[in-house]
Amino acid sequence: MDCFKRLIVLSSIFLLCIVSNAQVKWYNPQAPEYSRQSLIFGKGWDEKEVNYCRLPLRAKEKVRQDVWRLSCESAGLSLRFRTDAQSIQVRYKVTGGFSMPHMPSTGVSGVDLYREDDAFCFGTYTFGDTVRYTYTVDRGSNVSKIQEYELYLPLYNGVKFLEIGVESRQHFAFVAKEQHDPIVVYGTSIAQGACASRPGMAWTNILHRQLKRPVVNLGFSGNGKLEPEVISLINEIKASVYILDCMANLNMLTTDQVAERVEKAVYQIRSCHDTPILLVDHAGYSNGNSNQNRYDTYTAPNRGQQEAYRRLKMKGVKNLYYISHEDLNYSPDAWVDYVHPSDYGMVRHAEVISKQLLKIVNGNKETL
Numbered sequence: 001m002d003c004f005k006r007l008i009v010l011s012s013i014f015l016l017c018i019v020s021n022a023q024v025k026w027y028n029p030q031a032p033e034y035s036r037q038s039l040i041f042g043k044g045w046d047e048k049e050v051n052y053c054r055l056p057l058r059a060k061e062k063v064r065q066d067v068w069r070l071s072c073e074s075a076g077l078s079l080r081f082r083t084d085a086q087s088i089q090v091r092y093k094v095t096g097g098f099s100m101p102h103m104p105s106t107g108v109s110g111v112d113l114y115r116e117d118d119a120f121c122f123g124t125y126t127f128g129d130t131v132r133y134t135y136t137v138d139r140g141s142n143v144s145k146i147q148e149y150e151l152y153l154p155l156y157n158g159v160k161f162l163e164i165g166v167e168s169r170q171h172f173a174f175v176a177k178e179q180h181d182p183i184v185v186y187g188t189s190i191a192q193g194a195c196a197s198r199p200g201m202a203w204t205n206i207l208h209r210q211l212k213r214p215v216v217n218l219g220f221s222g223n224g225k226l227e228p229e230v231i232s233l234i235n236e237i238k239a240s241v242y243i244l245d246c247m248a249n250l251n252m253l254t255t256d257q258v259a260e261r262v263e264k265a266v267y268q269i270r271s272c273h274d275t276p277i278l279l280v281d282h283a284g285y286s287n288g289n290s291n292q293n294r295y296d297t298y299t300a301p302n303r304g305q306q307e308a309y310r311r312l313k314m315k316g317v318k319n320l321y322y323i324s325h326e327d328l329n330y331s332p333d334a335w336v337d338y339v340h341p342s343d344y345g346m347v348r349h350a351e352v353i354s355k356q357l358l359k360i361v362n363g364n365k366e367t368l
Contacts, residue, residue, distance in 0.1 A: 076217025095158035155193030191219025247282035258304025
């Protein structure tokens with residue numbers, strides 16, 4: 001008899017789980033009903049085929065294979081939606097491994113949810129064949145009212161598919177991408193987000209929240225090399241500012257070669273746009289003050305970029321700005337390893353760039 005009762009109880013629990021799951025309605029931004037809307041924020045190009053790649057599909061034939069592969073990792077991309085639900089679920093599949101030795105699964109493959117009042121929404125998560133996050137948002141002045149959320153996507157993984165689920169009785173609607181000229185960042189692994197503990201802590205995403213402006217993240221780990229093929233694509237984007245933060249990937253060049261490459265990159269952008277260009281130095285290495293080789297490795301490309309900046313200004317290039325290694329001024333504790341920032345370093349990087357961008361805007365009497 002006891003066994004029979006246990007069986008009834010277990011069956012009831014099982015049925016309740018089925019009913020509970022059936023009450024969740026799932027929304028996929030790649031579904032046909034959304035094909036006429038631009039729903040993925042942080043993309044510089046809108047395409048008929050909705051995808052989570054950061055470069056347009058046609059770029060596959062134009063850029064190096066490594067750049068294309070990295071562009072299919074969703075760093076800087078996000079989804080916005082409006083809902084009155086107090087329980088929000090996210091499920092998705094990724095294209096690669098969950099973590100790296102120096103970067104956790106939550107940063108490489110996780111997602112991050114923020115509410116429109118800048119509240120961070122921590123979610124419980126599991127990593128498996130399908131990654132799942134569950135958020136409880138039952139506190140705040142507008143709880144039970146329709147509010148807007150932003151979901152940042154993985155920094156170092158591609159997204160195969162993604163769905164957001166809320167109870168079927170709750171309101172849910174994706175928010176279409178706003179038509180503002182974005183801040184375009186061309187950089188290295190540091191711009192892509194290594195080694196933030198979670199997507200919201202990548203410096204480009206912090207910058208996005210600080211300035212309330214769209215940011216296009218074109219950081220390519222180990223492959224931010226100021227290549228003309230990439231800059232040609234960047235020139236297709238009408239930006240509010242172009243940020244070139246590639247020195248960490250140019251240490252294989254001589255100082256003169258770096259200067260030449262920076263000059264060519266600036267002139268290539270200037271051939272299409274008068275928009276402000278911000279050059280950013282290598283932030284250095286955590287052991288740069290204790291290891292001579294590390295010190296030499298980051299100071300050489302910085303000298304090359306500084307020389308390029310000097311020559312460009314002498315030649316009358318306008319709307320060109322600079323952030324030096326000294327401006328960045330990382331603390332020794334701002335790195336995870338020798339080169340990649342921790343969350344602390346990411347905040348520092350974002351704050352310095354944000355401050356400079358506001359100076360540029362105020363000086364030009366423009367808006368980002």
